[in-house]
Amino acid sequence: MQSIALNQNLSQTIKLTPTQIQTVKLLELPSVELSQRINEELQENPALEEGRDEAEERLNGLEEDEFDENYQPDDGYDDGRQRDPLQNDDFNYEQYVSDDETPSYMLHPQYNPMDEDRREVPIIGGSSLIEELKAQVYLTDMTKPQRHIAKWVLGNIDDDGYLRRTTEQLVDDLMFQEQISISDEEMEQIVNKIKLFEPPGIASSTLQECLLRQLDVKIENDPNNESLGFAYAIVKRYFKSFSKHHFDHIKERLELDDKDLQAAIREIVCLNQKPANAITGNVYDTQRETIIPDFLIEERDEELFVVLNTGDIPELHVSRDYKEMLADYERMPKSKDSKEAKRFLQQKLDAAQFFIDAIKQRNETLMRTMTAILKAQYDFFLDGEASSLKPMVLQDIADRTGYDVSTISRVSNSKYVQTRFGIYPLKYFFSDKMTNADGDEISTREIKKMLKELIDNEDKYNPLLDDQIVSLMAEHGYTIARRTVAKYREQFGIPVARLRKRI
Numbered sequence: 001m002q003s004i005a006l007n008q009n010l011s012q013t014i015k016l017t018p019t020q021i022q023t024v025k026l027l028e029l030p031s032v033e034l035s036q037r038i039n040e041e042l043q044e045n046p047a048l049e050e051g052r053d054e055a056e057e058r059l060n061g062l063e064e065d066e067f068d069e070n071y072q073p074d075d076g077y078d079d080g081r082q083r084d085p086l087q088n089d090d091f092n093y094e095q096y097v098s099d100d101e102t103p104s105y106m107l108h109p110q111y112n113p114m115d116e117d118r119r120e121v122p123i124i125g126g127s128s129l130i131e132e133l134k135a136q137v138y139l140t141d142m143t144k145p146q147r148h149i150a151k152w153v154l155g156n157i158d159d160d161g162y163l164r165r166t167t168e169q170l171v172d173d174l175m176f177q178e179q180i181s182i183s184d185e186e187m188e189q190i191v192n193k194i195k196l197f198e199p200p201g202i203a204s205s206t207l208q209e210c211l212l213r214q215l216d217v218k219i220e221n222d223p224n225n226e227s228l229g230f231a232y233a234i235v236k237r238y239f240k241s242f243s244k245h246h247f248d249h250i251k252e253r254l255e256l257d258d259k260d261l262q263a264a265i266r267e268i269v270c271l272n273q274k275p276a277n278a279i280t281g282n283v284y285d286t287q288r289e290t291i292i293p294d295f296l297i298e299e300r301d302e303e304l305f306v307v308l309n310t311g312d313i314p315e316l317h318v319s320r321d322y323k324e325m326l327a328d329y330e331r332m333p334k335s336k337d338s339k340e341a342k343r344f345l346q347q348k349l350d351a352a353q354f355f356i357d358a359i360k361q362r363n364e365t366l367m368r369t370m371t372a373i374l375k376a377q378y379d380f381f382l383d384g385e386a387s388s389l390k391p392m393v394l395q396d397i398a399d400r401t402g403y404d405v406s407t408i409s410r411v412s413n414s415k416y417v418q419t420r421f422g423i424y425p426l427k428y429f430f431s432d433k434m435t436n437a438d439g440d441e442i443s444t445r446e447i448k449k450m451l452k453e454l455i456d457n458e459d460k461y462n463p464l465l466d467d468q469i470v471s472l473m474a475e476h477g478y479t480i481a482r483r484t485v486a487k488y489r490e491q492f493g494i495p496v497a498r499l500r501k502r503i
Helices: 018-027 031-044 054-061 129-137 144-154 167-178 184-194 207-221 226-237 239-243 247-254 258-269 283-289 320-331 336-376 378-383 394-401 405-412 444-456 466-475 482-491
Strands: 048-050 295-300 303-308 316-318 416-419 422-425 433-435 441-443
Touching: 018 336, 018 405, 031 048, 031 336, 048 336, 129 144, 144 167, 144 184, 167 184, 207 226, 207 258, 226 239, 226 247, 226 258, 239 247, 247 258, 295 336, 303 336, 303 378, 316 320, 316 336, 320 336, 336 378, 336 394, 336 405, 394 405, 444 466, 444 482, 466 482
Parallel strands: 295 416
Antiparallel strands: 048 316, 295 303, 416 422, 433 441
16 A cells, blocks of 8 residues: 655745736837737727826826815726716817827836927838739730739749749649649740849849849840850859859860950849849838837937837727726626626726736836946947947846846847937847957957958958958957957858959
C-alpha cells in the first residue's frame, strides 16, 4: 500500500494584471499601428467611446466659483448616487471638442499643441505600377479572355517589377483562384507579351533577363553602338563573372582591351535593376516608405523638450450609457437574465477602462523613456553630429527611468523621433563603447562613421583592403581588429575590396 506524503513548498510567482498585459502589448506599437489598434477596440467594445466624456468636459468648463467641491459625478455603479446634474440632452458636444484638441490622458509634461501639418500625412497622387501595365494590355493583339488572364498575371509582379512565378505555378494558381484552365504554352505566350511592355525589363524572372531586355531595346534604337554589343555579350555569356568582378576573365574571353571593357561596363551599370522604379507616382511605394515619428524634439526658450506625436490617435472614455444601464440592472429584481446582462455590461466596462488605463501607462512610459534619452544624448540633439553621441546601452536608460531593460527595449523598437536634423530610429542612440588611443570612451557609432567615410573617399580603382583600413583607423586614434572592420563593413552592406574595384 502506497503512502501519500504531503509536502509544503514556498514559491513566488508574478501575475500581470489585465492593464499590465494591455500595456505590454501596446508599448511595442508605433503611433500608426496604435491608431489602428484603437479603431479595432472601438469596433469590438461598445462600452469604449471616442471623444471626451461630456460630464468631464463640462466640469472643466465651469468657472472656479461655480464648481461645487462636494459634487461627485455618478459612475453608474452604485444605487444611492444621483445622476450628474450637468447631464442633459441639449448639451452641445461640438462646441467643446474640436478635431485638433489633445486628449487629456495623453501625458505631455511639456506639450505644445501640434498644428495640422503634424497631424496629417500627405499622400502623393499618381498611377500605380499595375494600373500603368493594365493600360498596356489593351494595346496588344490579345483576345478578350487572354486580356483577362494577362491582367491577372500582372497581379503577380512584385514591387521591383519582377515576375518570379514559373509558368507551371501561374497555370496552377489561375485554375485554383479563377477556375480558368489554359495550357503552359498559352500562359507562356501571354507572359512573353507582357515582357514587351514598358518599362523594358518588366516581368522578368531574373536580373540577367531584365538587363538583357533593356539592352535589346537600346541596341534596337542604336544598332551601331559597339559598346552595347559588348555589354550584351557580357550579360548574356559571362554574367556570373561580371557579378563577381572577374574582369580579367571577361577581357580574355571576349578579347577586349581596357577601354572597350570600361565602355561596356558603363552601359551595364546604367541599366535599371528594378524596372518598377521607372514608373513614377506609385502611390503604394510612397505610402510604404513614409515614416511617421512617434516623438518630436522641440526647442522652446533655448531648451529642448520631448513632444509625443499623437497624430490621429483619438481621445477615449468609458460609455456613460453603459454605466447607466449597469446601474439600472443593479436596481432590478435579481434574475438569471439580469445577472447575465450585468455580467456582460461589467465585462465590457472593465475592458474599456483597462484599455484606457493601458493607453495612459503606455504614453507615460514612452515620455519618460524618450526624455531620459534626450537628457543622455542632449549634445547630439543640439548639433546633430554623430561624434556627439555618447556610448549608451539599454541598461543606462533603464537605470535613469527605473524601468526594466525589456521595457526600454520595447519602447525603442520600431519607434522614431523627429529632430531638427532629420528622423532617427530610437535604436540609433544606443551603441556600445570603445576606448580610443587617449583612453576616452567613445561610441562605436563614431567608429563606424569614420570607417564608412574612409571607404566612401577611397580610390575606387585601388580600394582599401581591411588591413589598410585598420591602419588608417589607428592613425585617427581608433584601435580596432581586422574582424571588427569586416563586421562593420558587412553591417553597412559594403562588399570586400575586390568587388568595389572599378575598371
